[in-house]
Amino acid sequence: TICFIGIPFITAYNIISSIFRGLGDSKSPMYFIAIACVCNIGLDYLFIGALGLGPAGAALGTTLSQTISVIISLIVIRKTNTGIKLTKEDFKLKKxxxxxxxxxxxxxxxxxxxxQISFIIITIIANRRGLNDAAAVGIVEKIISFLFLIPSSMLSSISALGAQNIGAGKPHRAKLTLRYAIILILCSGVVVIGIVQLIAPQLVAMFDDSPEVVRLGTQYLRSYVVDYLFAGIHFCMSGYFCAIERSGISFLHNSISIVCARVPISYIASIKFPTTLFPMGCAAPCGSLLSIIICVIAYIVINKKEKTEAIQNG
Structure with missing residues (x-):
């Protein structure tokens, strides 16, 4: 209940952070979240340790730290020269x-x-294979979520930078941003995938050192991590589509990849290959590859449409 109360503050933080990123300032949101983390740690010591409030204290500390972060970010907006001035009129709903x-x-x-639904379904599929398989999949998902911080950040970066350039009447620079981001993903992806292939057993063993979990987790991680490249590319393209106000394309390609590739391949692989998780890990790259195909087609169609309109307009 306490964490639920904090949802408006999380939403407010995300909105304010988006404003700063739109202004080309990605550092301030980082500072705001750092302040929230420090406050959260301190409040946890106070509420859980000193006052003995238990789980409720942890939830209260998290909610209050989020509130503090939002208050500080609002103060920064008002006090710094951002060109944004908040007034009562700004809080009125505008259709x-x-x-x-x-x-x-x-x-x-x-x-x-x-x-998220696809993750839940895949977790259910893994759970039905047994305890070791479920543990291996859970561990790898945690590792992947960490590794995917770079591709995920590319989505936000391209969305903000692309929108800036389009707003400035320089759509070609938005396309250049997309191109360079994909190059960065390809370069970093080769390094990340190579390293993970070498140290996959050690990474899994950090969470659970039982031989069977390490074996299964290594198989799953080595095939899944290839998705760093493919997912990174369609993340970049999704960011570009959001920048040009075509976020529906992102929804479309993700939905199709989940329904047509990610979930069915995971299910089929779990049945056909009961002793290994490697084929099941291939479901994610296959789904992302399908997303890339759809994104490329959409990108080509949009470009052709823009060129046609430019010719018609003289």
Missing amino acids: DTIGNVLKIGIPVSLQDGFI
Whole structure:
């Protein structure tokens, strides 16, 4: 209940952070979240340690730290020369503004929801294979979530930088941003995948050193980590589509990849290959590869449409 109360503050933080990123300032959101983390640690010591509030104290500390972060970010907006001045009028609902936000936001939220549902389904599939398989899949998901911080950050970066350039009337620079981001993903991906292939057993063993879990986790991780490249590319393209107000494409390709590749391949692999998780780990790269194909087609179609409109407009 206490954590639920903190949802508005999480939402407010994300909105304010997006504003700063839109202004080309990605450092301030990092500082805000760092302050929240420090406050959270201190409040946890106070509420859990000194006051003995237990889980409720942990939840209260998290909620209050989020509140502090939002308050500080609002103060920064008002005090710094951002060109943004908050007044009472700004908090009144405006139909056009809400419509624009929902136009981009709803597809993105549905996309994230579908992705989480796919994770749940894959977890269920793994759980039915047995305890060791479930443990291995759970461990690898944690490792992957850490490794994917770079591809995920590319999505946010391209979305912000691309929107900036398009707003400035320089769409070609938005495309250059996409191109360079994909190059960065390819370069970093080769390094990350290579390292993980070498140290996969050690990574899994950090969480569970039982031989069977390490064996299964290593198999799953070595095939799954290839998705760093493929997912990174379609993350970049999704960021670009959001920048040009075509977030529906991101929702479309993710939904198709989940329904047509990720989940069915995971299910089939779990049945056909009961002694190994390597084929099941291939489901994620296959799904991302399908997403890339859809993204490339959409990108080509949009470019052709833009060129046609440019010719017609003289």
